[in-house]
């Protein structure tokens with residue numbers, strides 16, 4: 001059995017390791033555009049208070065996965081799927097090739113969602129979605145620290161990731177201003193009372209929070225970046241944290257059904273019986289994306305068991321919870337997930 005996996009996040013790696021353990025004779029190839037190994041995405045938002053984050057965030061090197069019998073092709077992008085020939089096309093410096101599969105697992109995760117009006121200004125702001133993004137932000141910040149200074153950041157978006165990053169930057173000593181479109185922070189996940197205590201925690205750590213803001217565009221002026229609402233304000237750098245966008249392009253190119261994510265049935269199977277999807281990119285029959293670590297791990301373990309013939313019942317999500325990694329904040333009520 002030839003198993004090919006696209007993506008080296010928690011979905012792809014958990015599936016690969018479990019399937020390896022259950023099926024010693026299978027050929028397992030994992031293709032990823034990452035270079036640095038399998039890392040913890042949640043820890044990205046603790047990337048400023050931890051000095052050694054660029055090393056400590058790595059959960060497993062690709063060499064380690066290879067030692068465990070998973071053939072990792074790193075630094076390469078899967079550009080196309082040929083469903084008739086059952087092959088994928090791989091792009092990457094010196095790595096262009098086609099690879100055959102019996103089962104293909106799409107575990108491609110999600111990109112940062114950039115609202116359409118912001119897209120022309122993409123060179124003017126950061127988003128925090130990958131280790132490459134974090135490294136770029138840390139590199140930008142370092143010259144300030146070398147001169148005993150701290151940059152002033154604007155964060156557009158007061159959702160889960162915006163609040164976490166604001167908190168970590170502020171605790172690391174930077175100045176931070178959050179622009180949030182709604183009248184309270186993390187309104188999707190928190191009850192109003194918890195939004196109020198989150199606001200207080202962030203303000204106490206020095207974060208300026210601007211609610212009911214309509215950010216229209218950005219501009220560059222004299223080495224600073226301006227955020228334009230009805231007034232114009234200058235910052236050293238801007239982060240856009242407006243949610244996530246499941247990666248569905250590859251599936252769409254291959255005529256797999258997609259909506260918000262790649263549509264799967266309760267067996268994580270797309271409309272092609274040889275192709276499965278997991279993680280941030282998979283849309284379940286209830287229309288939901290389970291874009292959190294715990295349900296994704298459960299999907300990946302379940303699929304490995306299912307494909308190894310050790311599970312017959314469909315995947316169903318167990319109750320799970322999460323919490324915002326905002327320094328000093330504990331919600332009093334359960335999150336709405």
Ligand SMILES: Cc1cc2nc3c(=O)[nH]c(=O)nc-3n(C[C@H](O)[C@H](O)[C@H](O)COP(=O)(O)OP(=O)(O)OC[C@H]3O[C@@H](n4cnc5c(N)ncnc54)[C@H](O)[C@@H]3O)c2cc1C
Pocket residue numbers: 006007008009010011012031032033034041042043044045076077078079107108109110128129130161247250278279280281290291292293294296322323325
């Ligand atoms: C800053 C931040 C903080 C978070 N904090 C939490 C938290 O505290 N708790 C929680 O539960 N969740 C948290 N999340 C969400 C959680 O990290 C994600 O739900 C989870 O990591 C998604 O895993 P995944 O394997 O589906 O996708 P990903 O981790 O996105 O992995 C997909 C991989 O596939 C690669 N890929 C995609 N397309 C291709 C292609 N065509 N060819 C080759 N490679 C490709 C991508 O580059 C990526 O490396 C956080 C997310 C972020 C960004």
